[in-house]
Amino acid sequence: MAMTRWDFTLILNRQITPAEADALDTSSVPLFATGAVSYTTGGPDTSELCCDIEADSIITAVIHATQALRRIVPALRPVAARHDDTVTLGEAALRCTRSRQNLVQLSKGQRGPGGFPPPVTATGGTALYSWAQIADYLRSLGDDIPAVSWDLATVDLALRLAATHGKVDHTEIGELMQSLGHHPDAV
Structure with missing residues (x-):
């Protein structure tokens, strides 16, 4: 598969502290060092990662951004992806x-x-x-409209689901997924 440049925004679990911003700014982790991933700080909302990453798929690009962030500041994690669906x-x-x-x-x-x-x-x-x-x-209906990728919406849902980890009864979630026809190990 050819490499494609993916431009997306990940919403973080909280604001980036000044010390964490310094760690990100001085990091030698390639995505941050090259500017492929930058961040926002300040204001009443959580910080965001602004990403412009070359990868095989947007899902792979999100994985790369998340792994790079967690290597530098393990306490920060994406909890949602912004998309215009x-x-x-x-x-x-x-x-x-x-x-x-x-x-x-x-x-x-x-x-x-x-x-x-x-x-x-x-x-x-x-x-x-x-x-x-x-x-x-x-x-x-026959309208000539380009296909819309569901990948970023799926990433957003996965991040939101992961953000609830520890806040839900996993036994019930497993039962719910099974009732929907999904094998519990596939989730």
Whole structure:
């Protein structure tokens, strides 16, 4: 597989301290030494790793960034990945050749064959959808929309799941995964 440059942002478990920032800045670990991975500090939110890494896949790139970070500051770890999958129907219309009104009609079953993806969340009366799901649906209707990679969304879910380690009953999670048809050792 050819190497590709991956640009992504990882959300860390907390702010980077000044001592940790110094350790990252003076590190000889290649990803930090070459600037392929940089970080944010300050403000009320957690720090972020801004990554621009060459790798076979985005998952491999995230693994490299995480391993490099943990070699320098073991207490820091990514807990989520930022990705732009969540959209309103208006934002989705800007990514395809359909109008917002047409997408609203599809979502309400007023047009098309039905089966439009449901919102992933609704806040304050605004429904938010997965762009990857909408793109898959529109492609099934024959629209010429490039395939959307699910890899970064999967990385985000994996990081969020890993962040809950120690906060959940692993016996029940194993039973849940088994009930969903997954072998417990495969998780």
